[in-house]
Amino acid sequence: MPRTSRFEGRLLIAPLTAFLIALLGFPLVLDIIYSVSRVGFENIRAPELIGFSNYAKAVADPEFWAAAWFSLRFGLIVAVIQVVAGLGLAVFLAPLFAKRPWLIAFLMLPMMVAPALVGLMYRLILHEFVGAVPYYLLEWYGDFPAFLGRDWAFTTLVTIETLQWTPFALLILHSSYAAVSPDIREAASLDGARGRRLFLNIDLPLMMPAIGITFFLRFIDSFRVFDNLYTLVGPGAGGSTTSMSIYIYQAFFKVGDIGLAVAASMLLLAASFVVLWVINGLTARKAPL
Amino acid sequence: MRKLLVNALRWLVFAAAVIILNFPVIATLVTSLKSEAEIMTNASLIIEAPTLDNYAAVFAMADRFDILHFLTNSLVASLIGSVLAIFLAFPAAYAMARFGVGRSWLLPLAVNLRAVPLIIFAIPIYLMYQQVGLLDTRFGLALILCLVNVPLVLVLFASSIADLPLEIEEAGRVDGAGTLRLLIYVVAPMSLNVIAASSVLAFIYSWNEFLFGLMLTTNNATPVSVGASFFFAASGGGVRWGVAAAVMILATLPPLVLGLLMYRQIGRSMTAGAVKG
Numbered sequence: 001m002p003r004t005s006r007f008e009g010r011l012l013i014a015p016l017t018a019f020l021i022a023l024l025g026f027p028l029v030l031d032i033i034y035s036v037s038r039v040g041f042e043n044i045r046a047p048e049l050i051g052f053s054n055y056a057k058a059v060a061d062p063e064f065w066a067a068a069w070f071s072l073r074f075g076l077i078v079a080v081i082q083v084v085a086g087l088g089l090a091v092f093l094a095p096l097f098a099k100r101p102w103l104i105a106f107l108m109l110p111m112m113v114a115p116a117l118v119g120l121m122y123r124l125i126l127h128e129f130v131g132a133v134p135y136y137l138l139e140w141y142g143d144f145p146a147f148l149g150r151d152w153a154f155t156t157l158v159t160i161e162t163l164q165w166t167p168f169a170l171l172i173l174h175s176s177y178a179a180v181s182p183d184i185r186e187a188a189s190l191d192g193a194r195g196r197r198l199f200l201n202i203d204l205p206l207m208m209p210a211i212g213i214t215f216f217l218r219f220i221d222s223f224r225v226f227d228n229l230y231t232l233v234g235p236g237a238g239g240s241t242t243s244m245s246i247y248i249y250q251a252f253f254k255v256g257d258i259g260l261a262v263a264a265s266m267l268l269l270a271a272s273f274v275v276l277w278v279i280n281g282l283t284a285r286k287a288p289l
Numbered sequence: 290m291r292k293l294l295v296n297a298l299r300w301l302v303f304a305a306a307v308i309i310l311n312f313p314v315i316a317t318l319v320t321s322l323k324s325e326a327e328i329m330t331n332a333s334l335i336i337e338a339p340t341l342d343n344y345a346a347v348f349a350m351a352d353r354f355d356i357l358h359f360l361t362n363s364l365v366a367s368l369i370g371s372v373l374a375i376f377l378a379f380p381a382a383y384a385m386a387r388f389g390v391g392r393s394w395l396l397p398l399a400v401n402l403r404a405v406p407l408i409i410f411a412i413p414i415y416l417m418y419q420q421v422g423l424l425d426t427r428f429g430l431a432l433i434l435c436l437v438n439v440p441l442v443l444v445l446f447a448s449s450i451a452d453l454p455l456e457i458e459e460a461g462r463v464d465g466a467g468t469l470r471l472l473i474y475v476v477a478p479m480s481l482n483v484i485a486a487s488s489v490l491a492f493i494y495s496w497n498e499f500l501f502g503l504m505l506t507t508n509n510a511t512p513v514s515v516g517a518s519f520f521f522a523a524s525g526g527g528v529r530w531g532v533a534a535a536v537m538i539l540a541t542l543p544p545l546v547l548g549l550l551m552y553r554q555i556g557r558s559m560t561a562g563a564v565k566g
Contacts, residue, residue, distance in 0.1 A: 009388030009389070010390055013380070019435070020398070023410075026417065027410045031412070044416060093306075095299065109545060110311060113497070114498075116514045117541055124534060136333070171560060220404045226499070244406070245500070248412070258412065262413075275404060
């Protein structure tokens with residue numbers, strides 16, 4: 001490549017690179033320094049290095065592990081449910097979408113609503129006096145559970161997250177299903193494969209990369225859940241609904257322990273790298289859709 | 290006969306899915322159209338006497354809860370954030386696709402950034418903003434919204450530019466056009482579709498962002514996603530549910546309308562962004 005075009009290329013990526021260094025690189029360095037320092041708002045410019053005691057504090061905090069366990073369990077459960085529900089809907093409704101693609105717009109709408117507002121909306125519709133959900137449950141079953149109480153909060157949150165983001169899984173899996181070549185299906189059906197067997201032996205294996213990607217994307221997004229949890233329950237239900245993001249937010253804003261919050265952030269970053277490592281390993285080998 | 294039954298079942302499942310998945314919005318919309326008295330006596334989805342009083346009430350309480358201020362903040366910050374993301378990512382994506390510059394590190398960095406919980410950067414950004422006076426400013430929020438959107442926008446641009454035919458650019462070069470000129474007069478017009486779709490998607494994501502709005506603003510620049518939650522705090526125990534519902538609907542309307550109008554482009558971008566990312 002000629003030298004000038006390399007130079008021009010560097011000029012073209014310079015603004016973005018500078019932006020990322022300013023808003024990610026610099027904060028990351030601050031994160032690292034603060035995580036090994038004794039630091040409060042009073043000595044924010046001159047933190048005192050103290051080694052790894054912030055990390056030790058985070059790791060010794062049962063609430064840290066409770067939050068990590070919540071996020072992990074929440075992320076895994078909702079990702080599995082969303083992939084299964086999205087796949088089921090995508091395959092079963094495929095003939096409708098093939099003729100009338102605009103139908104899918106109505107199923108995509110939940111994704112356009114801010115998760116924070118979804119949390120607020122559920123405060124309204126789960127409310128025991130004015131909420132539509134308790135109203136109909138009472139009408140049909142004569143009773144309704146304490147949705148945000150200790151026993152039910154987790155199930156309620158899983159349901160809310162699933163209802164908002166199954167459309168995302170549906171969308172990706174629908175386009176992956178639609179991309180399976182009709183020739184392959186035809187060849188398989190000539191060999192006698194029909195219905196369920198055609199799906200299990202032909203479609204499903206071909207869709208596997210898309211299923212994997214969808215699963216990881218949904219897991220990552222749900223693992224870092226913050227908005228709807230914050231607006232619906234905060235750290236409510238006796239701390240049983242504290243995700244990692246909420247834990248870090250509270251350590252910083254409520255407790256004011258910058259060192260602990262930042263150390264927890266770095267541990268979360270390390271955990272993200274593990275997930276990324278797995279995803280990158282999988283996508284490197286993924287077959288083209 | 291069996292085919293007809295299966296088809297009917299498909300429509301039934303579709304209708305049920307639409308209602309169940311959109312239930313929060315439907316129920317909130319219904320509540321926003323009921324009078325306060327009716328809300329207390331009738332929690333069903335049937336409205337006996339529809340009214341727009343709650344919407345009038347939202348705008349009448351500007352001294353305590355200024356929804357127009359929150360909506361304007363969201364609009365301004367989201368617009369600046371999305372446009373900035375496009376302006377930063379488009380030339381960079383071109384450089385990656387055509388000159389190979391940064392393809393080995395910038396693109397993977399951006400793609401992986403989507404998987405990192407941004408709360409990790411939130412605290413130092415808060416402290417940084419505090420030092421430089423960007424806390425509680427629309428521009429400060431816009432910079433963060435840009436950061437949130439850059440990964441997706443960059444991936445979409447990089448793959449779409451790589452698919453463009455090289456011949457037209459080469460012809461332009463023969464005619465003496467420089468890289469910047471080519472980018473503005475040749476590549477950008479050919480990419481209008483993906484630029485439009487990415488802008489809309491970036492705008493919706495910006496509008497819906499919450500965490501940074503909550504952390505980096507107090508009032509001046511508070512976006513409506515955060516502002517709406519203030520309504521509950523401001524009302525204390527005696528929440529006026531009809532007015533609250535109207536607030537939520539007003540805050541949700543812009544992305545919802547954009548989503549309906551541009552569903553095809555958004556759907557394509559989302560799947561491309563997800564699969565290629």
